[in-house]
Amino acid sequence: MAPRPASKTAVPSDKVGVICRALRRAIIEQALAPGAKLPEDSLGERFGVSRTIARHALGQLAAEGLVELRRNRIAVVATPSWQEARDAFDIRIELERLVVRQLAGKLTKSQVAELNAHVDAEDRARDGSDAVSIRLATEFHILLANMTNSPILVRYVSEVAYRCCLTLSLYSRPHSSECAINEHRAIIAALVKGDEAKVMSLMHSHLDSVASRALVAPAPPRGRDLLDILAPYAEEGESERVVKMPKVVRAR
Amino acid sequence: MAPRPASKTAVPSDKVGVICRALRRAIIEQALAPGAKLPEDSLGERFGVSRTIARHALGQLAAEGLVELRRNRIAVVATPSWQEARDAFDIRIELERLVVRQLAGKLTKSQVAELNAHVDAEDRARDGSDAVSIRLATEFHILLANMTNSPILVRYVSEVAYRCCLTLSLYSRPHSSECAINEHRAIIAALVKGDEAKVMSLMHSHLDSVASRALVAPAPPRGRDLLDILAPYAEEGESERVVKMPKVVRAR
DNA sequence: GACCCACAAGGTGCATGCAATTGAGGCGCA
DNA sequence: TGCGCCTCAATTGCATGCACCTTGTGGGTC
Secondary structure, three states, rough: OOOOOOOOOOOOOHHHHHHHHHHHHHHHHOOOOOOOOEHHHHHHHHHHHOHHHHHHHHHHHHHHHOOOOOOOEEEEEOOHHHHHHEEEEHHHHHHHHHHHHHHHOOOHHHHHHHHHHHHEEEEEEEEOOOHHHHHHHHHHHHHHHOOOOOOHHHHHHHHHHHEEEEEOOOOOOOOOOOOHHHHHHHHHHHHHHHOHHHHHHHHHHHHHHHHHHHHOOOOOOOOHHEEEEEHHHHHOOOOOOOOOOOHHHOOO | OOOOOOOOOOOOHHHHHHHHHHHHHHOOOOOOOOOEEHHHHHHHHHHHHHHHHHHHHHHHHHOOOOOOOOOEEEEEEOOOOOHHHHHHHHHEEEEEEHHHHHHHOOOOOOHHHHHHHHHHHHHHHHHHHHHHHHHHHHHOOOOHHHHHHHHHHHHHHHHHHHHHHHHHHHOOOOOHHHHHHHHHHHHHHHHHHOHHHHHHHHHHHHHHHHHHHHHOOOOOOOOOOHHHHHHHHHHHOOOOOOOOOOOOOOOO
């Protein structure tokens, strides 16, 4: 596959981008649970920008389906229905099958190393919080998508993966991710081997099992103070990109 | 398939939504060619709103990949590369296979009627402008997606279909759509018959042939005055939604 | 004639202000 | 006590203003 130009994020300015990334992360780490309120003022205050910018960021996230905007009402973190969650997983399966189909047998050595490093990180984080495990697992898939060098595919996979994460907050029992990690390793192996059919079916069953383990029963809502929750996300630390490169798991 | 609540467009206010719809339509009808400039001022003036709103609309369209935002520069209609166009079609194929898989054998009579009516409309428009033919062909696919009642799927199919439209402006020779119309009829027939495998393969080859007919060679750019181009789109005329929901679907 | 620089104009980046809407608490009344 | 209305604080909807960036252009120099 011929190398292609890297993806350019379609972010308007970048203050907006900073806020979006922070909120996305807060959401997938379940610091912001579905239904959590996101007033423009508080957001602006927390990130040191005006409401205009916060509002714009909320607009972007709404376009991605992570946030719900209701006219004249405070925006909230999206609360997808069970059926929407199932739909998201169905779409995700198709998209990620496409990803591995394009990638099978075409990974460079350094890419393989990067993937392995990421899974190692997942392994190391296994004892940590569920939130981090879930984030890392998701980022593995986004990392894969990135390697296709198809900006559109990256965007869709990321979006739908985030949405799926969101549903985990709602419908999943406490995460047990060990098997998932092994499945990640199996996928890498099949990719390296270049067995297109095999890797597609691996990805399919992997996501399918994640979905069925996840979509079992509703979980209780929780609430804390928005400003507190966002504190650790306010200054965009280490990981400028959603998927940070391997090695070190810990956030500074 | 159990009825589900209808999709709610994630549009913030609705002035923004009006502008988005108008611009989307102008773009897919190729009134706004790739690379066309979209200054916030002119947009605001044309639609009778402030720059703030125009800006917000541009942000949404950028998130959909129809518009490119460059910092401190005038926004332009996106100009996807040939490779991106190919990627978009690949994704589209997978998504629409999913659509027809979900729909096979599950259409109501009125839905079938609606589909047939739409294809008839395509037939009638065959002598008209290419722009209208292309729009109708695209809307057929979006109509199908709508019938899945999966908001997420609708959104992704719509988005990627619009993007594909956009690439037609760039890389396609003048449209010859008769065969496409027949293919649409064949898809409907297979859906009614409920032959899942058949309809998936039909959809696959349909889109594949559209793609290969489309992605042949670059076409010359064209330019006119933005304000003139947008005039017919400024007042949101007949079709408020791009594709109106089928009678039966509407919830509550 | 070609190149370079400085300046002006057009356009975006962002904050702020004001109007409009909503939700909630308090009060009266049955 | 319970229900409904009313008022007010909180919050969004949107326009406008100012600062800054980018680009095109004209004059000066070699």
